[in-house]
Amino acid sequence: MIKIAVDAMGGDYAPQSVIEGVEQARDKFSDLEFMLYGDPTAILKEVKNQERLTIIETTETIEMDEEPVRAIRRKKDSSLVRAAKAVKEGEADALFSCGNTGALLAAGLLIVGRIKGVARPGLISTLPVVSDQGSCFNLLDTGANAENKPEQLYQYGLLGKFYAQKVRGIQNPRIGLLNNGAEAHKGNKITLAAHQMLAEDESLNFIGNVEARDLMKGVCDVVVADGFTGNAVLKAIEGTASGILSLLKEAILAGGLKAKIGALLLKPAFKMLKKRMDQSTYGGAVLMGVKAPVVKAHGSSDAKTVYYTMEQIKTMVDGNVIPEFCDYFAKLKAEEENNLDNLKK
Template sequence: MKRIAIDAMGGENAPQAIIEAVLRAKKELKDTQFILFGNEEEIKKYLKEEDSQIKLVNTTEVIADDEEPVKAIRRKKDSSMVRAAQAVKEGQADAILSLGNTGALLACGIFIIGRIKGVNRPGLMPTMPSKKGDQGFNIIDVGANAQSKPEYLVQWAEMANFYAKKIRNVKNPKVALLNNGAEYDKGDALHQEAYKLLKETDLNFIGNIEGNEIMTGKADVIVTDGFTGNAALKSIEGTASVILGMLKDALLNNGTKAKLGALLAKPALKALKSRFDTARYGGAVLLGVNAPVVKTHGRSDQRPIYYTLVQIDKMLDQNLIDLLKKQFSQE
């Protein structure tokens, strides 16, 4: 049986949204056990009856979003996040999910669960929607590393390429380097050297991609340094939120004709919303550590958490981490 350790106290809607997602997921994932770490009394408020697929582990501390990550995981040994990570390290669970402090979860992944031998730096990678359709794309790193080296970017591209094949079923992922121009000599020394190294790999490297092309579907995997990746991700999320809000306001608050237009356009708008539904893509994966470490947005309700549980289950089914270990041990 697969075992997912869950930080049940992380996120704005914890533990209710997390438990609702677990109750939904367990109906489909019959051979998976969900180990909930957190305040047992709070958790039991949302569990109507005992279930063999759900195990509770009582903890007394919670890492807050504004705490310094490394200090927090060292001081709060009985926090729901640290206890969940410790369970993975000790072989009592196979993966960890949290909606809590991102930096603390990354620290748990690197310092408690540990890096895969041969991986220089783990990278944080979400799957994002694109114009192309349901396929989406992966972008790595989006914030696990403030500073990067060219060889880090190559390893992130290799791991993301592997993920795209095994989890997203992309046969020959197109890999691109996020840069400020299409030419090979664009960007700073980091990106110029990364371009050269990526060109020498067996990856299906298609060259540079610019910021305005990120969501066009041109690439299946986009690799970048952690600073740029985080800025790009936040820009995408912020822009999408603003545009959708403005569109809704324009259609509903500009008189009868606008409302009639909104009614006529409803099927098209529904299809557009579905295509750019980020919840369906699950959480961001910390690639390069010894077990699946997955982060879902702190504001999530049960729906994106459910999809993240399905995502983790598939990673375990495909033995993704073991395959990555074998790949990097041969390099």
């Protein structure tokens, strides 16, 4: 049985949307069990069936605007901290929250713990590709770190490759480095150094620099970026998708009868467009580089997003992704140490 520790109080629509999505996943997958941390009264109001749901009472909630590390340290009985401790102590296999992103990252690092050999864990998000229905690409880091060193960007290439292989089933994922030009000589000192490191690693299918305008064309499977840039790109894509749909709706409403008739005829096409741009089906953002699956869904996530994120977590646990990843980085670390010892000799 897979046990998922859930911060039931995190998110704009918690606990309603969280519980609804959890119950959908529970009903779909017979091997999922959920530990719901939060206010029992509020949670029970939303629960339809308590089968494979354990409610653990907590007295505190970390709000969206709180300073992350301070909140983690002060609110020991918050739903997020208690859920993270359950993962650390082996009572649960994974941690999920729609709440404060910074607090979840802090909980992942300070409580769940960083994998030995990983310099800085990064958030990996999955985004749609418009050129091929059902296709997507991974982008990391999307906000765990505001700044990164070249070696950290190189590690994101390794992290992204491993995730794409184990979760998405891509045997030899194409790795691209987000930059302000496709040419190898473009970029700042950090991206130039990262480019060289990625290119020198023969185990990576590194295709070089990629520009932001080409990401949704499916030019690569994994895009490496520093956290500041990655987060800005993520939100730009989300905003553009939402803006286009709003503009279409406005144009139809303002276009009179002919426009409305045309929209009715094009309704199947609009549905397909909306479905293709729907990020909820890709699950949440995973904090790669910590000792258990720590997954963050958007604060405004609905039940559908929560459901698909639980499916994503199940895939990670079933695939033994984190233990294999720990072994992978342990071997890399051992090889680095052996190389250093040989150089000293």
